[in-house]
Amino acid sequence: MSQRIWPRRTSVLAGCLAGMLLAGCAHTIPVAEPAPAVELPAGWSQAGTPGSQEWPDNLWWQRFGSDELSQLVRDGQDSNLELAAALSRVRQAAAQARIAGVALLPSVDAYAGASRDLPLAGNHNANVSSSGQLQVSYELDFWGKNAASVAAAEASLRANFYDRQTVALTVTSAIVSTYLQLLSLHDRLGVARENAGTAEHVLSLVEAQSSVGAATSVDLARQRSAVASQRAAIPALQQQEREAQSALAILLGRSPQTFKVSDSGLDTIRLPEVTAGLPSELLSRRPDIRRSEAVLAAASANVEMARAALFPSIRLTGTTGTQSSALTSLLNAQNVFANVGASLVAPIFDGGRLRTERDLAIEQKQELVQNYRATVLAALAEVDTVLGQINSLDEQRRLKEVELEQSRLAFNLSEIRYKAGAEDLMTVLDTQRNLADVQNELGILKLKRLQATVSLYKALGGGWQAG
Template sequence: MRNLRGVVRAFAGLVIAASSAGCILTKDLPDPALDIPGGYKAARSAKASDAPPTLDWWRAFRSTELTTLMEEAQRVNLDIAAAVARFQQADAQARIAGAALLPTLSGSGSETYSRTSGSSASGLSIGGREVVNYNASLAASYQLDFWGQNRDAAQAAEETAVASRFDREVVALTTLTAVANAYFQVLASQDRIRTAQRNIASAERVLNAIRDRFNAGTSTDLDVAQQESLVANQRALVPPLRQALDQNINALATLVSRPPESVRVTGGSLNNIAIPRVTPGLPSELLTQRPDIRRQEAQLAAATANIGSARAQFFPSIQLTGQGGYQSSALSALFQPHAAFFSLVGSATQPIFDGGRILGNFELTQAQQDELLQTYRKTVVQSFADVDNALVAIRQTTIRLRLQRDVVASSQRAFQLAEQQLRAGTADIVTVLNTQQTLFQAEDALWQAQLARLQAIISLYQALGGGWEPKVERPVNAL
């Protein structure tokens, strides 16, 4: 027993020493050599009222219904749920990979019964001998991770799990922006339908005036036909708008994981949506805010750890195995000191020739790391372009909206004058038709311009990575 205890202590000491010797060859992350600009090209001067997006950034639009849909999507969206399941799988894979860093221990117990033959060499019949043997033992095995192969593999799995968590954030951000876009499409469709119906009523009013002139002999049948064509054209615009309305409501139903029949969207008007002011911050801050950048960074870290694990395969693998227990032919004497036994085996295996498998695997991990490095660099560069594009879109759609409002105001005045002259009998029918068409198109374009500005704001939120964690101001006297 004393010898057995000594062997166990020695085995445990080797395990502890080996577990602290890993990762001697693991490299740091490669330098992406990125050119981080000091500011965004399209950013305007920041104002005191501007602030980075909050975690619940959708509340800045001040729509209770939109907030309800956003919060419901975060709870029940199936894409987000699938992303959560993926990072749970990655966590399990990390635990599996980390198991190689610890010894394996197994216990066994057996009872063996055997009986020898009853015959002898002289042909005489002799009673056979019955033998019963009892065995109880523990077996331990451990691979010394001296070169860091298992530790690097575990680190790669852990980084992959981190990347899966950021992938969930990417899916969540994509889902939330899809909800916002679909909801604003619903509002725009409702506004355009109301405008189309109002324009139909105006066109029918003009048609009645032209018919009165025709009955009085001051207008022609061609004038009536032209106005009837314009009325029919306005009516034909309504079904596609209703189709777009229903499709976007169904899209919202899918995003909140409910059948369309159970979803009721009240909607309203784009005029009731507040326009938030958001500052993009500095490009350097974007690297820690966008989940897709963080995901690529974690994947690059996993690939770097895989290189260390692949490199360690060139070196010998050292395996320690030990077994100890008790063995006796009598159950009552099984756990007596004289029934104890143990064995301890150490082995080393050095690859000599494997047809280039280890070298090929090492070069593969290097190429995979390089691919992820380039992908990471592209993601960062693309993120800067995304923010600039969103800022440009906000600026230009705001200008477009202001100009389109001037177009609508002028078109309304022109149509009112043309309608007055029509009733007075002094208007040219062609002028009346042109002013109607100009007004109807201008009003519809106005709603589309409002929608475009809101979509540009949403694209800025998405480009910035959604909501930002609030900055913690440290006290001046903090250590």
């Protein structure tokens, strides 16, 4: 007889659990709302190639044609400390999403106990009692509160994922930009040493003229001052070089004291062609925009949670177990018990807290809607600004190259005329100083143009693609 009672009662509990799981299908899963509408232009006002839809690939830094740069980017993606912290935040959000999902499953608790009554004097009988209990509970998610909690956690996970993509894009752009700056400083140091050598060459001419009485002591002092001025520019550039190299080392997660790049200059870098695609496609490429969408989705789910909290919550419970006053009869069928129950909890008076929390969630969502629109508009403006900057720098560089050619010609002619006695030293000094300034300005413009390309890659979302 006992062999029949145990399966029958356990089947009752199994039926109860099945009912709980099926009832879980009744919850309402929040439907993700579409992103708020933002008016998008048909094209970029500063686009160099109108109508082009080409986008950077996911290895956009390789277009600069530097193997050393590509290796540095790979090292940075593996070792950058900010990226490592961002990855940890993604893992934390994934854990939070898993925790939120637990609310959609039944909870099972087990209890067991045993006791023994010690005999008093003269009493040789000992009473042993024991019990075991298995309790299962499940909250029916009729109003979608638990599902909304899961949706909010999953949206938060997406936001953290896109946030890491933003950090990755920022770090990669910083590595490329700092590397280009370092190469530019190599070039500028070379130009500074060349200018110092030129000034020393002119000084030797002045000294030769002074030895035969063709140059005054004032001319000699002026040129010595020019030599000192050109030499003084070198230590400042060397310090900038050290600072840029240290900044690059930190981006790579390395110690600055043991880090060094090659002594090459910007002549080893290829200027890539970049087109901006269509503005509407920017929404699916920029990780900061996708992050704003995910944060907005989380806020929408929070609104659903706040609304569902206003309604009653229904919880089903099922219990089965055994109890006996003798340990040997613990599993006897007559000692097995089971029960099923349901409870309903509804808020009656909370001083308006739940409704206020709902109103708060709604207003927080409205704030994020405006933030999303602002993010999109800022992204559109950023791309257009960088495109205009590239066009402007290209024109400036073209004109500066013409200026450099004429400045070099003017200096060479003034030196020849000075040797022939047809020109005074002041003219030579002016053309020398102008040539040095133009060379330095051209180097800075070249760096700005390359860094503007990096900024455009970043503004376009780099080579990142939606997963």
